[in-house]
Amino acid sequence: xxxxxxxxxxWKPIIKEGFSQSFLxxxxxxxxxxxxxxxxxxxxxxxxxxxPTLNLTGDVVLxxxxxxxxxKVGPGDVVVVRSPENxxxxxxxxxxxxxxxxxxxxxxxxxxxxxxxxxxxxxxxxIQGDNIxxxxxxxxxxxxxxxxxxxxxxxxVWPPDAFGSLSQE
Amino acid sequence: MSLQVFRHWIPTVKDAFxxxxxxxxxxxxxxxxxxxxxxxxxxxxxxxxPTLNLTGSLVLxxRLSIRFGKMASGEVVLIxxxxxxxxxxxxxxxxxxxxxxxNEEATAVVPKGHIWIEGDNKxxxxxxxxxxxxxxxxxxxxxxxxxxxxxxxxxxxxxxxxxSLERSLVVxxxxxxxxxx
Numbered sequence: 001x002x003x004x005x006x007x008x009x010x011w012k013p014i015i016k017e018g019f020s021q022s023f024l025x026x027x028x029x030x031x032x033x034x035x036x037x038x039x040x041x042x043x044x045x046x047x048x049x050x051x052p053t054l055n056l057t058g059d060v061v062l063x064x065x066x067x068x069x070x071x072k073v074g075p076g077d078v079v080v081v082r083s084p085e086n087x088x089x090x091x092x093x094x095x096x097x098x099x100x101x102x103x104x105x106x107x108x109x110x111x112x113x114x115x116x117x118x119x120x121x122x123x124x125x126x127i128q129g130d131n132i133x134x135x136x137x138x139x140x141x142x143x144x145x146x147x148x149x150x151x152x153x154x155x156x157v158w159p160p161d162a163f164g165s166l167s168q169e
Numbered sequence: 170m171s172l173q174v175f176r177h178w179i180p181t182v183k184d185a186f187x188x189x190x191x192x193x194x195x196x197x198x199x200x201x202x203x204x205x206x207x208x209x210x211x212x213x214x215x216x217x218x219p220t221l222n223l224t225g226s227l228v229l230x231x232r233l234s235i236r237f238g239k240m241a242s243g244e245v246v247l248i249x250x251x252x253x254x255x256x257x258x259x260x261x262x263x264x265x266x267x268x269x270x271x272n273e274e275a276t277a278v279v280p281k282g283h284i285w286i287e288g289d290n291k292x293x294x295x296x297x298x299x300x301x302x303x304x305x306x307x308x309x310x311x312x313x314x315x316x317x318x319x320x321x322x323x324x325x326x327x328x329x330x331x332x333s334l335e336r337s338l339v340v341x342x343x344x345x346x347x348x349x350x
Contacts, residue, residue: 034201
């Protein structure tokens with residue numbers, strides 16, 4: 001019994017130190033999470049739908065969340081959006097029109113010249129990839145509610161030869 | 170002489186800084202709990218009568234179910250409005266993806282990744298019958314408990330529609346048609 005007591009007394013400062021270090025790491029991760037969710041976060045973007053603006057094999061872009069919260073996201077911005085087809089997936093596209101505007105788009109640009117005009121309803125935005133031949137966007141799944149926009153991509157960090165701002169088209 | 174005054178205030182400034190940091194850490198922890206675990210919401214309006222009050226009910230909302238699995242039909246949820254992105258509304262899920270919703274006049278199939286929401290008070294509710302199916306990504310949380318008013322204190326359960334037998338027949342018929350067509 002006294003041996004158990006001695007054992008605990010020996011380990012107590014180490015356990016205390018372990019706790020305080022874990023708390024420090026937890027506080028850092030908390031701050032990192034708050035920054036990532038509400039201020040700015042890096043995102044890896046890959047796929048052909050935003051060529052030539054973004055690479056096929058993967059770009060790291062910085063996404064800021066403040067514009068979306070203050071309603072300052074508008075046509076021409078590259079945005080990261082939660083996919084309306086698969087809620088666990090996020091897609092990166094460009095906003096072409098906002099609520100109230102009418103959009104004229106090519107339904108199947110590779111096959112025909114047929115175009116279609118749609119008025120974007122209230123509270124929604126129309127997103128399209130820059131590479132309209134290989135992009136699944138509002139032309140397929142319709143206008144997207146503004147609440148699904150996660151943030152605006154404003155700066156490219158990787159690859160290094162393309163480092164710089166994602167200017168509006 | 171001014172340097173002495175400055176040195177006199179240093180411990181007070183340090184103390185104030187430490188206390189502010191402690192308050193900031195508390196709010197940080199509270200925010201993380203609110204965003205990922207459980208939060209309160211004040212529900213107002215007639216669209217969820219009789220489940221929730223007209224003049225205001227304080228409800229508890231949990232955020233784990235929407236992340237770790239699909240929401241089932243019949244749950245009361247907190248959802249961001251597809252018409253006004255700054256507004257959050259409380260409605261009940263009537264159909265999930267693949268379900269057929271509607272009555273004798275009009276039937277719709279809920280597309281993949283979307284849900285069909287309706288208020289309990291069918292006569293005074295603006296919901297999917299007006300703005301269509303809503304993407305699953307707009308879900309904010311599941312309402313599971315009413316805290317206030319005291320006479321409504323208690324859990325908020327799932328409620329499957331009264332015509333559940335008819336709905337299941339319609340769903341079966343649609344599934345058969347999908348495979349045959």
